[in-house]
Amino acid sequence: MKSATVSVIGRPSAGKSTMVNTICEMKVSITSPIPQTTRNKIRGIYTDQRGQLVFVDTPGYHISEKTINRKMQDVTVSALGESDIILYVLDGKRAPKKEEEVLADLIAKAGVPVVCAINKKDILTKAEEEDMEFFLRNRFPSAPILLTSSKDDDGIDELLIELFKLAPEGELMYSESEYTDQNLEFRISEIIREKTINTLSDELPHTIFVEVSDLEYDEEEKKVWVRAFINTEREGQKGIIVGKGGENIKKIRKESFKDIKKIFPGSRLELDLRVKAIAKWRNNQAVLDKIFREMNK
Ligand SMILES: Nc1nc2c(ncn2[C@@H]2O[C@H](COP(=O)(O)OP(=O)(O)OP(=O)(O)O)[C@@H](O)[C@H]2O)c(=O)[nH]1
Numbered sequence: 001m002k003s004a005t006v007s008v009i010g011r012p013s014a015g016k017s018t019m020v021n022t023i024c025e026m027k028v029s030i031t032s033p034i035p036q037t038t039r040n041k042i043r044g045i046y047t048d049q050r051g052q053l054v055f056v057d058t059p060g061y062h063i064s065e066k067t068i069n070r071k072m073q074d075v076t077v078s079a080l081g082e083s084d085i086i087l088y089v090l091d092g093k094r095a096p097k098k099e100e101e102v103l104a105d106l107i108a109k110a111g112v113p114v115v116c117a118i119n120k121k122d123i124l125t126k127a128e129e130e131d132m133e134f135f136l137r138n139r140f141p142s143a144p145i146l147l148t149s150s151k152d153d154d155g156i157d158e159l160l161i162e163l164f165k166l167a168p169e170g171e172l173m174y175s176e177s178e179y180t181d182q183n184l185e186f187r188i189s190e191i192i193r194e195k196t197i198n199t200l201s202d203e204l205p206h207t208i209f210v211e212v213s214d215l216e217y218d219e220e221e222k223k224v225w226v227r228a229f230i231n232t233e234r235e236g237q238k239g240i241i242v243g244k245g246g247e248n249i250k251k252i253r254k255e256s257f258k259d260i261k262k263i264f265p266g267s268r269l270e271l272d273l274r275v276k277a278i279a280k281w282r283n284n285q286a287v288l289d290k291i292f293r294e295m296n297k
């Protein structure tokens with residue numbers, strides 16, 4: 001049996017979370033077109049007859065001095081040294097510049113075997129593919145370099161073959177039926193954050209964090225009750241989240257409801273969703289500590 005931890009590293013919006021979800025055939029990690037969607041290390045577990053790969057999705061690596069971005073950078077950098085293999089995901093549409101060079105150097109220095117995935121194959125030109133291959137071949141002379149589409153599940157089987165080749169022999173770390181180890185509150189808050197990000201646009205998504213304040217799950221009665229807060233930074237932003245006549249919040253609620261139900265099949269769900277302003281939370285150490293603490297069971 002093979003068994004390995006695989007850190008999934010790349011710049012924002014490269015398609016890391018989509019890739020983990022495609023591999024695990026489950027929505028493990030939230031995705032959106034807005035860069036810097038993932039904020040924590042999110043584990044997605046893949047098991048087949050070859051063994052088990054535990055993927056650790058990470059926040060997109062982005063160079064910035066803002067406190068929250070530095071926290072996210074720390075999360076990503078800490079994942080580099082903790083894994084058996086690094087899966088380096090690149091957005092093939094974005095020609096590598098300074099930020100990609102800095103990240104590639106960090107990965108090369110980690111002393112861990114690397115597999116590179118040039119992602120978004122579905123929309124790449126031949127020239128874009130070749131430019132990326134050239135960039136990677138210089139820095140990772142012996143690493144497998146694959147073309148993938150996380151969105152279309154293309155090149156993913158080949159990627160798994162390369163990862164299993166590099167994986168050490170070992171016992172399974174999780175049972176075969178597990179696909180993530182996030183706690184329920186965190187999964188619910190992430191679903192609501194995803195629906196909020198995808199309902200709103202522009203900068204607002206970065207000013208949001210979601211907190212599940214109450215969760216009651218009665219397995220016998222098959223009843224779930226959730227109260228969650230969508231927190232933003234200013235009173236004025238609350239109205240944008242709620243929307244005209246409540247249209248945004250209704251959409252966020254409806255879509256969150258659908259996905260949360262999937263976690264509790266057959267149960268009756270009550271979702272109490274509220275919007276709150278917490279001034280400058282992105283500089284508030286207590287809030288940041290809450291957001292960045294480990295979200296596993
Ligand atoms: N065309 C195309 N789009 C993709 C592919 N993979 C992901 N995307 C899109 O790229 C955007 C970002 O995807 P995510 O999976 O959230 O990217 P990420 O790397 O996890 O982003 P962060 O969490 O912000 O670092 C979304 O709009 C995806 O639908 C792909 O293979 N092809």
Ligand SMILES: [Mg+2]
Pocket residue numbers: 016017018029030031037038057058059060
């Ligand atoms: Mg992500």
